[in-house]
Amino acid sequence: MALVTTKEMFAKAYDGGYAIGAFNVNNMEIVQGITEAAGELRSPVILQVSKGARAYANHTYLVKLVEAAIIENPEIPIALHLDHGDTFELCKNCIDGGFTSVMIDASSKPFEENIALTRMVVEYAHDHGVVVEAELGTLAGVEDEVAVEHGKESYTHPEEVEEFVSRTGCDSLAIAIGTSHGAYKFKASQCTRNADGILVPPPLRFDVLHECIKRLPGFPIVLHGSSSVPQEFVQMVNQYGGNMPDAIGIPEDQLREAAKLAVCKINIDSDIRLAMTGNIRKYFAEHPDHFDPRQYLKPARQAVKDMVAHKIVHVLGSDGKA
Numbered sequence: 441m442a443l444v445t446t447k448e449m450f451a452k453a454y455d456g457g458y459a460i461g462a463f464n465v466n467n468m469e470i471v472q473g474i475t476e477a478a479g480e481l482r483s484p485v486i487l488q489v490s491k492g493a494r495a496y497a498n499h500t501y502l503v504k505l506v507e508a509a510i511i512e513n514p515e516i517p518i519a520l521h522l523d524h525g526d527t528f529e530l531c532k533n534c535i536d537g538g539f540t541s542v543m544i545d546a547s548s549k550p551f552e553e554n555i556a557l558t559r560m561v562v563e564y565a566h567d568h569g570v571v572v573e574a575e576l577g578t579l580a581g582v583e584d585e586v587a588v589e590h591g592k593e594s595y596t597h598p599e600e601v602e603e604f605v606s607r608t609g610c611d612s613l614a615i616a617i618g619t620s621h622g623a624y625k626f627k628a629s630q631c632t633r634n635a636d637g638i639l640v641p642p643p644l645r646f647d648v649l650h651e652c653i654k655r656l657p658g659f660p661i662v663l664h665g666s667s668s669v670p671q672e673f674v675q676m677v678n679q680y681g682g683n684m685p686d687a688i689g690i691p692e693d694q695l696r697e698a699a700k701l702a703v704c705k706i707n708i709d710s711d712i713r714l715a716m717t718g719n720i721r722k723y724f725a726e727h728p729d730h731f732d733p734r735q736y737l738k739p740a741r742q743a744v745k746d747m748v749a750h751k752i753v754h755v756l757g758s759d760g761k762a
């Protein structure tokens with residue numbers, strides 16, 4: 441199967457009550473871990489590239505790694521998506537350079553400016569057979585070059601979504617309902633603590649999601665900042681020389697609930713980083729004399745694969761849907 445857009449994936453996910461995982465890719469091991477899991481579970485998957493990933497790995501290398509993954513996993517649909525495009529030029533570069541989907545994130549701009557820039561990207565993208573994700577509302581947290589201080593985030597205003605979608609012509613919409621970028625999604629003061637002393641975050645705003653769904657029936661919704669920050673990885677990092685106090689994410693049961701509704705794309709990046717870093721730290725601690733990168737990248741890649749397989753089955757519900 442060649443690279444596909446997300447159009448058919450989302451239509452099936454919407455009707456089927458599941459979501460497609462959008463995982464950030466930065467190197468070969470990450471691409472392999474994600475697509476091996478998706479291939480074995482017959483799950484459609486979105487590989488997404490941020491501005492930071494392009495700066496790190498180079499556009500061509502990333503596209504070619506994804507092309508290799510398609511050859512190795514011919515039975516599943518794979519989309520290549522630009523995460524958080526912030527200018528028309530960046531989106532155009534990716535559209536011209538083989539991506540099948542782009543995000544234009546003008547959510548930090550005033551409503552009319554967001555519409556104007558999104559509309560411009562949509563016109564170019566649709567002329568080239570590429571789909572566009574846009575965003576209304578802002579998430580807290582840090583993801584590559586997108587950084588919003590806690591307290592400066594704002595939920596999506598449901599009364600704006602209809603006008604925004606009809607005037608821009610975007611194909612999917614990222615909304616802010618309380619998810620957050622990074623591994624520190626909430627301040628301790630926003631949370632309670634459970635019996636083990638682990639922070640419990642405030643619940644997602646399903647009321648805002650339902651209001652958006654009511655106004656956009658049949659339209660695919662996207663959730664950013666939806667890593668769950670598994671405590672097994674945080675503990676692994678901390679046990680083997682790291683220091684990540686109070687790292688927490690979005691509980692998986694809430695994401696599963698959202699996936700059953702109109703949420704068709706769930707973005708996961710931090711959990712990949714944590715799976716790799718926890719396992720590499722453990723490997724170094726247990727094998728201080730090893731120095732071959734293949735030795736420690738192998739368990740890191742396996743950890744990404746296992747984590748993605750878990751998400752596909754228990755959070756997204758996309759297994760067997762290819």
Ligand SMILES: [Zn+2]
Nearest residue numbers: 583664665707
């Ligand atoms: Zn994001």
